[in-house]
Each structure stands twice: as structure tokens, then as C-alpha cells.
Amino acid sequence: MEKPFELMRDIYENGGGQLYDAEAVTQLQHGLQSAALAERSGAPSHLIVAALLHDIGHLLNGDERGAAERGEDALHESCGAAFLSRWFRDEVTEAIRHHVAAKRYLVTAEPGYAEILSPASVRSLELQGGAFSAAEAEAWYRQPGAADAVELRRWDDAAKDVAAVVPGFEAYKEHIESVLKLDRPELKET
Numbered sequence: 773m774e775k776p777f778e779l780m781r782d783i784y785e786n787g788g789g790q791l792y793d794a795e796a797v798t799q800l801q802h803g804l805q806s807a808a809l810a811e812r813s814g815a816p817s818h819l820i821v822a823a824l825l826h827d828i829g830h831l832l833n834g835d836e837r838g839a840a841e842r843g844e845d846a847l848h849e850s851c852g853a854a855f856l857s858r859w860f861r862d863e864v865t866e867a868i869r870h871h872v873a874a875k876r877y878l879v880t881a882e883p884g885y886a887e888i889l890s891p892a893s894v895r896s897l898e899l900q901g902g903a904f905s906a907a908e909a910e911a912w913y914r915q916p917g918a919a920d921a922v923e924l925r926r927w928d929d930a931a932k933d934v935a936a937v938v939p940g941f942e943a944y945k946e947h948i949e950s951v952l953k954l955d956r957p958e959l960k961e962t
């Protein structure tokens with residue numbers, strides 16, 4: 773069985789060439805740019821890995837491609853978090869699980885945030901339930917992982933630069949191996 777780093781790299785290298793939603797960058801570029809932004813801002817390993825893998829749900833379900841164009845929400849955040857939870861600690865998967873809700877939160881909690889969203893993000897926001905009410909935003913932010921998801925969301929929103937040159941997947945091997953579940957030591961490199 774493939775070890776987690778090799779498995780993640782293969783998923784991105786085999787399926788990551790598809791365009792990221794309706795943006796101009798590929799899924800692989802989007803993940804690598806998100807991780808590079810996280811690393812540059814001094815984020816801990818679990819958030820760098822969450823940034824790298826946050827949209828893996830888009831790559832797991834072939835039928836989901838173009839779902840937003842068809843007016844559907846394929847819940848890529850839950851599907852990705854559930855898949856990754858076989859190997860990764862909760863601090864990684866919870867940030868991923870909440871990264872879509874973080875957009876609904878920020879639109880309400882942060883004046884001006886909605887204006888920086890790309891047209892594709894605005895379109896998917898509606899499919900994802902739209903902005904939270906003030907009470908929903910307050911309750912949501914109290915959940916474990918919510919603050920991490922808000923940080924992840926900012927890198928996600930910025931990681932759509934067609935001209936960015938960033939490190940490749942190999943640069944994240946150590947970060948990935950440092951946030952695996954401790955009860956699955958057989959999955960770690962020896």
C-alpha cells in the first residue's frame with residue numbers, strides 16, 4: 773500500500789491538471805500556491821498540509837467536475853476531509869471540512885471580503901448556502917477548527933495566480949509526515 777505522501781502526490785499529479793473550478797489555474801497549482809502562502813506566513817505544519825490538500829475532494833470524484841456550472845454543490849470539503857481522516861490528524865481535516873463555511877462566515881464578519889472573491893467563488897457561495905446571518909457566524913466561529921479554516925480560506929482565495937512560481941509537491945513531504953495520525957505508525961516512513 774502506498775504511504776500517505778506518495779498517495780497524495782500521485783492523486784495531485786494524476787488528476788491535478790484539471791482546472792480549478794472556473795479559475796485559470798490547475799488544481800495542482802492551486803494546492804501548491806495555497807501551501808506556499810501558508811508556509812510564507814509562518815503557519816504550523818498542520819495548516820500548511822491543510823492548505824496543500826484542501827480541495828482534494830474535487831479530485832476524488834470524477835463526476836463532480838463542473839458541478840458548480842450545473843448548479844450543484846458536490847460538498848468537496850466533506851468528501852475530502854473524510855478521505856484524509858484515514859491518515860491525517862483532526863487538526864488537518866477539520867480546517868479542510870470548514871473551509872467552505874469559512875467563506876460564508878467571512879462574507880458576513882468581514883466588511884469588504886465579498887469584494888475580493890472571484891466570480892467563480894461568488895457563484896459557488898450561493899450554491900453553498902450564501903452568507904451566514906450574524907448569529908450563525910458567531911456560533912460557527914466557536915467550533916473547533918473554525919479559526920484555522922478562516923486562515924486557510926485567505927490562502928485559498930489568493931492562490932489563483934497564473935504567473936506564480938512555487939515549490940513542488942516534494943517540498944511538503946516532511947510537513948505531511950509530521951501530521952499523520954500517531955496511531956497509524958505503520959504508515960510513516962521508517
Ligand SMILES: [Fe+2]
Nearest residue numbers: 802826827928
Ligand atoms: Fe480552494
